[in-house]
Structures are given as C-alpha cells and as structure tokens.
Amino acid sequence: MFKKGDLIKISTGGEAKVLSELGSGGQGTVYKVSYNDKEYALKWYHKPGEEKFYKNLKQNIEKGSPAPFFLWPLFLTEKDSNGCFGYLMELRDSAYKEFSDFLLAKVQFSTVSAMIEAGIKICAGFQKLHGKGYSYQDLNDGNFFINPSTGDILICDNDNVSSADENMGILGKCRYMAPEVVRGETMPNPQSDRFSLAIILFLLFFNNHPLEGELISNCPCMTEKHEKKFYGFSPLFIYDPTDNSNRPVRGIHTNVIHLWPEFPQYVRDIFINQFSQKVLQEPGRRISEKEWIENILLRMRHELVKCPSCGNEIFLDTEKNDFRCSDCSFHVDLRVPIIQAGKYKVAVNRDKKIYQYITDSSKQKLYVCTGEIVESKKAPGLFGLKNLTQNVWMLTTKNKNNRPIAPGEVVPLLIGNEIAFGNGSSAKIV
Amino acid sequence: MNTERVKIARKTMVLFFLVDTSGSMSGTKIGSLNDAIRETVPDLKDLSANNPDAAIKIATLQFDTNVHWLYPQPIESEDFVWNDLKVGGLTNLGEALNELNSKLSKEQFLQEAAGSYAPVIILLSDGGPTDNYKDGLENIKKNNWFKYAIKIAIAIGNDADKNVLSEFTGNSEAVIEVHNKSALKAIIKFVSVTSSQVNSKSSGVTDGTKTDTVINGITSYVNTQNMDDVDDDFF
Numbered sequence: 001m002f003k004k005g006d007l008i009k010i011s012t013g014g015e016a017k018v019l020s021e022l023g024s025g026g027q028g029t030v031y032k033v034s035y036n037d038k039e040y041a042l043k044w045y046h047k048p049g050e051e052k053f054y055k056n057l058k059q060n061i062e063k064g065s066p067a068p069f070f071l072w073p074l075f076l077t078e079k080d081s082n083g084c085f086g087y088l089m090e091l092r093d094s095a096y097k098e099f100s101d102f103l104l105a106k107v108q109f110s111t112v113s114a115m116i117e118a119g120i121k122i123c124a125g126f127q128k129l130h131g132k133g134y135s136y137q138d139l140n141d142g143n144f145f146i147n148p149s150t151g152d153i154l155i156c157d158n159d160n161v162s163s164a165d166e167n168m169g170i171l172g173k174c175r176y177m178a179p180e181v182v183r184g185e186t187m188p189n190p191q192s193d194r195f196s197l198a199i200i201l202f203l204l205f206f207n208n209h210p211l212e213g214e215l216i217s218n219c220p221c222m223t224e225k226h227e228k229k230f231y232g233f234s235p236l237f238i239y240d241p242t243d244n245s246n247r248p249v250r251g252i253h254t255n256v257i258h259l260w261p262e263f264p265q266y267v268r269d270i271f272i273n274q275f276s277q278k279v280l281q282e283p284g285r286r287i288s289e290k291e292w293i294e295n296i297l298l299r300m301r302h303e304l305v306k307c308p309s310c311g312n313e314i315f316l317d318t319e320k321n322d323f324r325c326s327d328c329s330f331h332v333d334l335r336v337p338i339i340q341a342g343k344y345k346v347a348v349n350r351d352k353k354i355y356q357y358i359t360d361s362s363k364q365k366l367y368v369c370t371g372e373i374v375e376s377k378k379a380p381g382l383f384g385l386k387n388l389t390q391n392v393w394m395l396t397t398k399n400k401n402n403r404p405i406a407p408g409e410v411v412p413l414l415i416g417n418e419i420a421f422g423n424g425s426s427a428k429i430v
Numbered sequence: 431m432n433t434e435r436v437k438i439a440r441k442t443m444v445l446f447f448l449v450d451t452s453g454s455m456s457g458t459k460i461g462s463l464n465d466a467i468r469e470t471v472p473d474l475k476d477l478s479a480n481n482p483d484a485a486i487k488i489a490t491l492q493f494d495t496n497v498h499w500l501y502p503q504p505i506e507s508e509d510f511v512w513n514d515l516k517v518g519g520l521t522n523l524g525e526a527l528n529e530l531n532s533k534l535s536k537e538q539f540l541q542e543a544a545g546s547y548a549p550v551i552i553l554l555s556d557g558g559p560t561d562n563y564k565d566g567l568e569n570i571k572k573n574n575w576f577k578y579a580i581k582i583a584i585a586i587g588n589d590a591d592k593n594v595l596s597e598f599t600g601n602s603e604a605v606i607e608v609h610n611k612s613a614l615k616a617i618i619k620f621v622s623v624t625s626s627q628v629n630s631k632s633s634g635v636t637d638g639t640k641t642d643t644v645i646n647g648i649t650s651y652v653n654t655q656n657m658d659d660v661d662d663d664f665f
Contacts, residue, residue: 102435103482109433138632141482173632175483187635207435217544220536222441223578224639252439252544262431314431327431 002031008042008086009078010035011058016042016077016088032091035075040088043159048083053169056162057087060134067128069121071156087159096145096154099200103141103207110149112313113304117151119201120297124366125155126197127289130190135164137188139196140176141203164190172196174227175209179280182232191283198274201292205263208256210275213238213246217253237275239268262326264303264315270296293366298344298357305336305349316347337383337413341427348383348413348429350375359389359421370421374410384410391422442485443547444504444539445474445626446579448530450555451492452521458611459556459586464514466615470622474507477623483630484547489539493526495519504539523559523594527566534575548578548640550625553598554618555583558591567597580625580641582648584608584617604645621648 002008007015016035023030028045058076065072073087101107109115122144129136136143137160145154160170167187171177176199178192186192202210209216215236219226230236236246238253239260248257260268270287279285287295305316309330316323318338324331339346341358354371357364370389376382386408387393393405398416405411411419413429420426447467451460471488478486487504491497492515500513530551533539540546570576583595583605596602606621608614624647628640637643 098480100480100482103438104480105435105437108435112431112433115433140632142630167635169635171633171635171637173630203438207438209438212439216441217439219545220540220542221575221578222545222547249543254436255438259431312431 001029002044008033008044010088011076011078016040016075018042028086033088035088039091040074041071041091042077042086042088044077044086045084048079049085050169053159054079054085056166056168057159060158060161061087063132066132066134067125069125069153069155070129070158071154072158089156092145092154092156093147095147095149096152097148099141099144099146099203102146102148103203105207107148109151113301114147114149114151115204116297116300116304118146118153119151119204120293120301120366121151121153122155122200122204123197123289123292123297125153126193127293129161130164130193130289133164134161135188135190136161136193136196137167138170138172139193139200140173141200142173144200175199175211175231177231178283179232179235180283182228191286194286194288195283197289197292198271198286202271202275205267206256206259208238208248208253210237210271211235211246213248213253215246217249235275235280236277237272237280239272240276241272242277264300264317267296267300298366302344302346305347305352308332318345318347337415338430339385339413339427340430341425345430348373350383354385358427359425360423361425362423373413383413385413385419386410389421393422394420396420438482439544440481440483440485441545441547441629442487442504442542443626443629444487444489444549445507445622446530446549446551447488447490448526448551448553449490449492449515450494450521450523450553450557451515451517451519452494452557452560453518454521454557454589455517455586459614460515460517462611462614463554463586463618464512466618467622468512469615470619471507471510471512473619473623474626475510477626478507481627481630484626486626489533491526491530493522493529495522497522497526497529499529499533520560521555521557522561523555524561524563524566527563527570527598531566531570531573531576534570534573534579540575547629548580549575550580550582550622550628550644551576552618552621552625553581553583553595554586555595556586556590558589558594563594580628580644582606582621582625582644584614584621586614601641601645603649604641606648617648624648 002018006018009015016033019032019034021031028043031042033040033042057073061073071089073089075088077086079085097107143155143157160168162168172188176196178195180186181188181192238246238248303316304313307314307325307330310328312327314326321335322333337348342361344358352373353369356368356370359370371385374384374386387405390407395405395411396402396418415429417429474486486507488507488510489504490500581599583599585592585595585605585607592605595605608617625644628644
C-alpha cells in the first residue's frame with residue numbers, strides 16, 4: 001500500500017508521486033499519481049506477476065493504444081523488492097460511469113441515441129483492437145465506463161490484452177466467456193471476444209443477460225457444474241425461436257420483456273441469429289465488429305427519430321410510407337424524407353448529425369460530423385442539411401436546377417433533391 | 431422508447447456466519463468479533479449494491495447451549511444490522527449444524543425467485559464441541575447446499591479444535607487460525623469480502639474451483655498477515 005508522497009520508479013525514467021488512492025479491487029489498487037507534471041492513474045498489482053505478463057504489458061505500451069477509447073497502459077513501473085509492479089494510464093473523467101451502474105439502474109442514458117452511440121463505440125474499439133492483431137481475452141461488464149449523456153466510452157483493464165494467439169493466464173468471467181472457452185476447448189481469442197461483445201450489446205440494449213430466462217431462475221443453486229451447463233454445454237437464448245423453455249419470467253426479467261418488442265425486427269433478428277444454437281456452437285459464424293456497426297448499429301443510428309407529437313425517440317420503419325409512433329400512437333400519412341447515400345438511409349429529423357462516412361465514402365470516419373439537420377424557422381416541418389465541411393456542395397433540385405451550397409449554408413432536404421458533396425460522393429433525398 | 435430500466439435480475443448469495451457464543455468466548459474475543467463483523471457489514475453492503483452479478487444476503491446463527499438466528503430469514507446486506515452477541519453456556523456445535531441443515535433448503539432460507547448461488551458459510555469458534563456433533567455433521571454433509579457451499583472456519587486462539595473445524599470445512603486449508611485481535615478483525619473482513627466476490631471474478635487458466643480460489647486468496651493473505659503479528663498478548 002502506498003501513501004501520499006511515495007515515489008515510484010518508472011521503467012523508462014523518472015518517478016511518479018502518489019497523490020491519493022482511487023480504489024482497490026481483487027487484483028490491485030489504483031492511485032492518482034503525478035508524473036512529469038501531469039496526473040495519471042497508477043494501477044499497482046498486489047501480487048508479483050509472471051515475467052511473461054510484465055513483458056506483454058511492456059510490448060503493449062510500445063505498440064500503443066488501438067483507439068482513443070482505451071485507457072491503455074502508458075508507462076510501466078519498475079518492479080519493487082517483492083517483484084510487484086504497476087502501470088500508468090490516463091485518469092478517467094468523472095462524467096464516465098461504470099457499466100455496472102447502468103445494469104443496476106443507478107445511471108441511465110439521457111437518450112436512446114446516446115445508448116446507440118455507446119454500442120457503436122464499443123464495437124469500434126474492439127474492431128480496432130482486433131485489427132491490430134490483439135485479443136482482449138477477458139471482456140466482461142466490468143471493462144467499460146460510459147458517459148450517459150453522449151455515449152462516449154472508455155475501455156479499461158487492458159492488461160490481459162495480448163496477441164491473438166497468446167494468453168496471459170486469463171480465461172474470463174463466467175456468463176461472459178464464450179461457450180467453447182467454458183467447455184475448455186479453446187483459450188480466449190478474437191472469436192470468443194466477439195461472443196462476449198454480443199452479450200455486452202444485448203445487456204446495453206435490454207438490461208438482461210441473453211441466456212438468462214426461466215431455466216436460470218428455476219435453477220435453485222447455480223453451482224459450477226450448472227454454470228458449465230448453462231453457459232458452456234447447453235446455452236439457450238431467451239428468445240430462441242425453436243425452444244421456448246428459457247423465456248424471460250415476468251416479475252424477474254422485467255426489462256427485456258418490456259424492451260424486446262420495442263426494438264426493430266432487424267435488431268431482434270441479429271440477436272436471434274447470433275445466439276442461435278448454430279452460431280453458439282460454431283464460433284466462426286459470429287459476425288465481426290464491422291458487421292455489427294455497418295448492418296445493425298448505424299442503421300439504428302440512422303432510423304432513430306423523435307416523434308413530432310410526444311417527442312420520444314422511436315425507430316422509424318423506412319420501408320413504410322406513413323409514420324406511426326410506437327409510444328403515443330400519433331399517426332400521419334406522410335413519411336419523413338430520407339437521405340440515401342450509397343447503402344445508407346438516414347431518416348431526416350431535427351438535430352440529427354451526419355458523419356463523414358455518408359458525405360465521403362472514401363474516408364469512412366464514424367464520428368467526424370460533416371452535417372447537421374436543421375428545421376426551417378419559417379416553415380416548421382421543412383428540414384435542411386447544414387454543410388459543416390470545408391467543401392462546396394452542389395444541389396440538384398428535382399427540376400434539375402443546380403446551385404452551390406457553401407460551407408455553413410443549408411441545403412433543403414426536399415424529396416427528389418440530390419446533393420453532390422464535392423468529393424465524388426453524393427446523396428439523394430427519397 | 432425510453433431509457434428507463436430497472437435493476438438487472440440477479441441471483442442471491444447468502445453469507446452465513448455461524449458464531450460460537452459459548453462462555454469461553456467472553457471478553458475481548460466476542461468483543462472484537464462483534465466489532466469486526468459490524469465493520470464488515472458496510473463493505474458487504476457496498477459489494478451487494480455495486481455488483482450486477484449477485485445480491486448478497488446475510489444470515490447469522492449463534493450457538494452455545496442453545497441456537498439462535500439473529501433474523502428469521504437471511505437479510506439483504508443493505509438492511510442488515512449487527513446486534514452485539516452475548517456469550518454464555520456450552521458449545522453445542524451438533525445442534526447448530528442440525529439447525530443450519532434445516533434451513534439450507536429452497537423452502538427455507540434459499541427461496542429466491544431468481545435463484546441462488548452456492549452459499550458461503552463461515553464458522554467461528556474458539557473451542558471444541560461439547561455435544562455429540564458427529565451426527566449433526568453427518569446429516570448436514572448429505573445436504574447438497576452444504577456440499578456446494580464455500581466453507582471456511584476461523585479458529586480463534588489455541589484452544590480451538592482445528593480437527594473438528596477441518597471436518598466441517600472438509601479441507602484443513604480452509605481452517606484459518608488467528609491469535610490476536612487485529613488478525614481476527616482483518617480475517618473476518620477479508621474472508622467475508624473475498625468469498626462474497628467469488629461470483630464476480632474472472633477466472634485464470636490455473637484456477638481450480640471457486641472454493642479453491644477463495645482458499646488460495648485467503649491463505650496467501652493469512653501468510654502475509656502473520657508476518658506483522660504483534661498483538662500476541664491478546665489470548
């Protein structure tokens with residue numbers, strides 16, 4: 001245990017000075033420290049680690065963080081006389097809350113949109129991590145901090161991250177480990193990370209574990225033998241279409257019973273697919289982070305609109321030619337305009353942001369905002385897209401009239417209009 | 431659609447304290463035990479409040495010439511209040527085990543709608559049984575809840591019958607000796623917290639069962655604790 005003012009040697013030179021203790025867990029204690037005139041968090045392990053673990057951390061520090069969402073190890077300490085050590089990482093901003101606080105309903109997202117953004121960022125983080133040849137290995141509900149207002153995330157506990165074919169001695173946390181890892185057939189790897197990721201996404205949306213329904217609550221004592229059965233040898237999705245023996249139970253699984261029908265069919269379908277017996281048994285069939293983002297999460301981002309009557313966020317069915325609010329039943333025989341850019345279809349709604357992957361298909365950035373939908377002050381119900389890029393856009397109206405839209409100007413989103421974004425990409429309003 | 435949610439469904443883990451309150455526990459032993467558990471309850475409260483995997487409930491059975499539950503049912507750690515135990519009388523361990531056995535069932539103390547994890551049972555004693563404990567032990571060993579429970583015994587002072595405590599835990603490594611007040615307090619806290627966290631831990635490649643994990647955690651803690659053993663005029 002360190003006290004205020006203690007100095008800890010950093011392996012690459014200099015000393016970190018302990019400022020205060022931030023928290024303590026089973027593995028180690030986290031302190032606030034100052035190093036080279038900047039404040040960091042120091043995670044200090046209670047037990048001396050194996051040389052392999054130390055070396056792996058060192059390598060990860062040298063390779064650097066895969067994405068800004070990671071509270072990645074930045075500096076390694078020297079080992080003390082007992083062989084104990086730690087590493088420095090960025091401090092966590094207090095606006096980020098533990099994922100467990102969301103699960104325990106102590107914190108809730110400000111908007112559905114923020115919840116979807118969190119899902120996108122979690123997937124994007126692991127996409128980058130896997131893209132660099134790493135495997136996370138111990139993905140569970142304790143690894144995330146989320147800002148409930150924005151959906152920004154931080155991924156912590158990156159100390160078991162290693163090359164996809166290596167292992168630092170960790171199997172994972174029960175209920176999050178992939179069935180094949182529970183059964184002892186394989187060590188954690190990127191494919192097993194993807195199982196854990198699907199569990200996390202399900203928890204994020206429905207606040208219920210996808211394999212925990214009637215079978216689990218009817219099991220009076222969850223022994224290790226039962227854990228192997230329900231999470232390893234015979235896992236069963238709560239909404240498995242061919243076997244209803246593990247359905248959520250009224251009074252226990254309240255969230256998912258209420259929320260499941262409120263999500264669009266394609267969201268339910270992907271979970272039904274990813275937790276089907278076939279996919280549970282064949283890890284190779286799990287979809288990648290890119291597919292989660294491209295096929296599911298961005299579609300959710302694009303189709304989320306605010307009901308003009310009750311103001312609630314609802315998912316628009318872009319295939320239908322009218323609008324019906326699933327919350328207040330408000331109905332109009334008009335469909336909102338849709339910005340169609342390549343494979344993306346964005347429902348037009350006030351304050352909605354458009355990102356670079358829509359206005360520039362060669363860049364594909366998920367978070368670089370390039371446009372914002374605004375509502376006309378003179379004619380409510382008429383929407384426009386504000387050009388937030390440095391390029392001049394070109395509008396072609398349905399009568400084939402052209403005019404340029406300079407940066408900061410607004411292009412009206414009238415059905416039949418076309419917008420060329422000045423970089424080869426374009427969109428149609430349909 | 432909105433973002434309101436209720437707390438996620440959790441299984442419950444009951445932490446049982448079986449406390450020897452026979453006459454020999456009088457004085458500083460029971461004093462520090464009372465003190466230690468009272469100090470541990472807020473930690474268990476925190477653990478339960480911040481744990482999406484398991485809710486933690488507490489049940490306490492005191493045994494001397496008679497047996498007595500502090501509450502008629504296990505209590506949510508949020509609502510648990512530790513009232514100081516008074517001592518006096520014999521050490522009827524057999525009777526205590528019979529009483530515990532009768533409550534280790536789905537109809538009695540383990541009737542949770544969302545189900546339970548295997549309980550944790552911590553036995554604290556400073557002596558040896560004065561009744562015929564063998565029958566009680568044989569009977570409770572047939573109870574599956576007991577079989578799967580994580581069982582830890584804390585032997586207080588030199589007169590504790592460690593053989594009997596080993597029979598109870600089924601493993602001599604799960605019997606922890608304490609010889610001073612500060613160690614007793616530290617161990618009660620550590621054992622309760624460590625065993626209550628067992629369902630939320632990631633497991634490692636070399637880990638054994640949950641019981642092994644708890645015992646390994648505790649024994650490595652005990653070893654380092656003993657290095658600072660200063661308060662040995664306690665008993």
